[in-house]
Amino acid sequence: MDAVIRAHAARVRAADPLVAGQDELRGKDRLETRDAVGLATVERIDPGSMRASWSPLVVHRLQARVAGPSPEAALGALLDRWLAGLRLDEPGQALTVTWPSRDVAPLRALAARNFAPVVAQAVRAGIAGTSQGAGVRRVTPDDLETLARLYERLIAYDAHFGWVAVRASTASRLRAFLASEVMPTEWCWLAEDADGTPLGCVLVQPPAHCGWIASSVDASPLAYLSVLYVDPAARGRGVGALLADVAHGYAAAQGVRVMLLHHALPNPLSTPFWSRRGYRPLFTQWVRHLGARF
Numbered sequence: 001m002d003a004v005i006r007a008h009a010a011r012v013r014a015a016d017p018l019v020a021g022q023d024e025l026r027g028k029d030r031l032e033t034r035d036a037v038g039l040a041t042v043e044r045i046d047p048g049s050m051r052a053s054w055s056p057l058v059v060h061r062l063q064a065r066v067a068g069p070s071p072e073a074a075l076g077a078l079l080d081r082w083l084a085g086l087r088l089d090e091p092g093q094a095l096t097v098t099w100p101s102r103d104v105a106p107l108r109a110l111a112a113r114n115f116a117p118v119v120a121q122a123v124r125a126g127i128a129g130t131s132q133g134a135g136v137r138r139v140t141p142d143d144l145e146t147l148a149r150l151y152e153r154l155i156a157y158d159a160h161f162g163w164v165a166v167r168a169s170t171a172s173r174l175r176a177f178l179a180s181e182v183m184p185t186e187w188c189w190l191a192e193d194a195d196g197t198p199l200g201c202v203l204v205q206p207p208a209h210c211g212w213i214a215s216s217v218d219a220s221p222l223a224y225l226s227v228l229y230v231d232p233a234a235r236g237r238g239v240g241a242l243l244a245d246v247a248h249g250y251a252a253a254q255g256v257r258v259m260l261l262h263h264a265l266p267n268p269l270s271t272p273f274w275s276r277r278g279y280r281p282l283f284t285q286w287v288r289h290l291g292a293r294f
Helices: 002-015 050-054 071-084 141-161 170-182 239-253 270-276
Strands: 030-033 036-044 058-066 093-100 116-125 136-138 187-192 198-205 222-230 258-264 280-290
Touching: 002 036, 002 058, 030 071, 036 071, 050 170, 058 071, 136 239, 141 170, 141 187, 141 198, 141 222, 187 239, 198 239, 222 239, 258 270
Parallel strands: 058 093, 222 258
Antiparallel strands: 030 036, 036 058, 093 280, 116 258, 116 280, 136 187, 187 198, 198 222
C-alpha cells in the first residue's frame, strides 16, 4: 500500500502544493482495497466537556489515501468497506472524512454516499495588516464575561450548520476554557464602540500552540485564528474586517507567514467574509449525520 500512498500524495501535491501530511498514514488496523488504504477511528466525547460543544458526541473518522486510474472508484470502494464494518446503534453519531479541497477527482464518491461538505480548513499565505485599529484593544482578565458572551453567541449561530452544538454544559465549560486555556496563551482582542459597548472579538493561537494543526500545511511559522465574531447589531460596519486586519498585522509582526482557520461552509456570512480576506479552502470536512440528534 506504500505505492498507493505515494501516488495519492503526488496527485494531491500537484493540485495544491500547500497541503502537507498526505505521504503517510499512521496507525494500525488499516482498511485496504485494490487502489486505496484507510485508517478508521471513532471518538466518543463526554457530553459535559468543552469538546462536546464543537462536535457530535460520537464521531467516526476515516483517513483515506487513494490512487489508480479512477480515484473516485477507489474512494468509493474504501468508503463501502468502512461503512459496512461500522456499528451504528448509538445516538448522536456522525461520519466524517476530511479531504484536500483541490483534489476534486474522488469527491463524487462522498456525495453519492450522502456526505456533505460542512467545514473548511482555510489558509492564507502572506500575512499583512495593521497592528492597531480604532476601537480595538487587547483583552484583559476583566473581559472574561464579555468574551464568554460573544463566544456563546458564536456557538449558537454555528450550531445551525451541522457540526457545532449548544450543550447544557456549554456556558460553564466555556468560561473555564477561556480563563484557563485561551486568555493566558492566545492573542485576543475586543472591538468596542465609543461608549465601551462590546461589538466583537477575535482570538488567535500563536505558533507555539499550533502543533496540533501545523503538520497539515507545507509552510511556517503559522498561527490559527480560532474565533472571530461580530454582534449582529454591529455587522455591516466594517468591525469584522478591522478585527481581522488587527489580528493579521499583529501576527505578521511576530513573524507569522501563514494563517489557518476553520469555518462552516454553509454559513452565509463567514464563507464570503473569509474569501474577501484572502483565505481559500485547504481541506474540506465531509459529514454524514446518523439520526436527527447529534
